[in-house]
Amino acid sequence: MKYPRSLHAQISKGTTSDDRFMPNGYVEAFSKMKNIVMTEKLDGQNNCISEKGVFARSHAQVSRHPWDKPLIERWNLIKGDLQDLEIFGENMYGTHSIVYEGLESYFYVFAVRNKDKWLSWDEVKFIAECFDFPTVPEIGLKFLLSDFISQHKDENQALGAWLKANLGMDWEESVLTAGQLGGYEEISQRPCSEGFVVRNAEEFSTNEGMLPVSKNEFDSLFKLVRMSHVKTDIHWSKTWKQARLIDYNKYKWYGYEYLSEK
Template sequence: MSISRKYGRTYHYPFSPGTTSDDRIHHDYWSDVNKLKTIVHTEKLDGENNCLSRYGVFARSHASPTVSAWTKEIRQRWELIRNDLGDIEIFGENLYAIHSIEYRKLEHHYYVFAVRMHDVWLSWEEVKFYAAMFDFPTVPELKIVQPTTEATFRENVLALTRQSSILNSQDIQSGAPCTCEGIVSRNTEEYAVNDFMHNVFKYVRKGHVKTDEHWTRHWRRAKLLWEYPHV
């Protein structure tokens, strides 16, 4: 039995090229998007989904708290805030370990993208509020849009995916600059946990993953911005 409910599976846009056999695609996404007043597009970061709740720090599984080496830093931070979390659960991208992208402008190793309270995912404004309250950054906010036509909406998403990461993304194999991993779009307002798939969508670029199942044996810690030499 899980201590808490894990983060929902985010469905891909049908024009997202970075899908695998395990991914789910929301073919009729526009029927949901068209019902939302405003949507915020955020950068999808290449890390590990970690949840902070009063019960501990959780990775993909919420059956028990994580004890991985690359979550040591965020677990130490959790010890300082655990008694202040109450009923909120903070979800963020843990970038402490480098995966397929190395970021050169990290100011922190943990970037918040969602906050849950009981059976509700809080609004984007509340996400930013709680992130600031606990002194965490949020994932880069790229654009807030009001859906008009499907063609315009889709072009907005595609235009954002062609940009470099706000955090200066570089391919781990070549060391060359690369575009961001993808885009996560969400309803700016709060919504019920059970309505997750109708309020959150993603685009992932093709060929993003450069790691294999053995990456945990030789993982590297991501440097923060101030650790890189500056000319």
């Protein structure tokens, strides 16, 4: 099964015509969760590694894209240990709209599925470490969302205030900074990051039934994306460029050193 659809927060900016928003009541539902986590949304390709192969968005067949080569080489080394685990992450080998100056790896894990369950964030970090992958950057949370729900009548105002308290600025301002991996827009050269993902930190199913969303849509996870975040065009697959790592030697044992010379 491919990665389910993640819905936008109602205050997200960078939506397209086929994107969908979280239904009313979503902020209150998240405020009642035992623990939530926020991570930086990276500008890469959603890839999955399972014992069957490396997959892009579609799981109908394994990926053969040239920008998937490092991940396929890595999969060949770990496929025997994956069993029921499906590891999802951002493939950063091909630069999209954002260039990152602080990449340690070409693959940043953001989720792990075991059969029909999405593992807790602590388990995601543990499994990523076991396979020698970093996870997407985590934003330290100092304030509870529930405290802001009680202070605001409108749930989206509460969400915005909670984000500002934890980020130290409005989230719309935060995505105009370089984020934790030194991002900048390739065209304008201005610092930026793509956005954020907020998820239940505990284990969950795709649809827990707590919000009126479709079966293939998350109700324990949502995203916020900056305005006009997509800058690539239909010719990207022919003109794409390889991203650079800060230390190729760290991962030379599965092909990055060789690839850096190509």
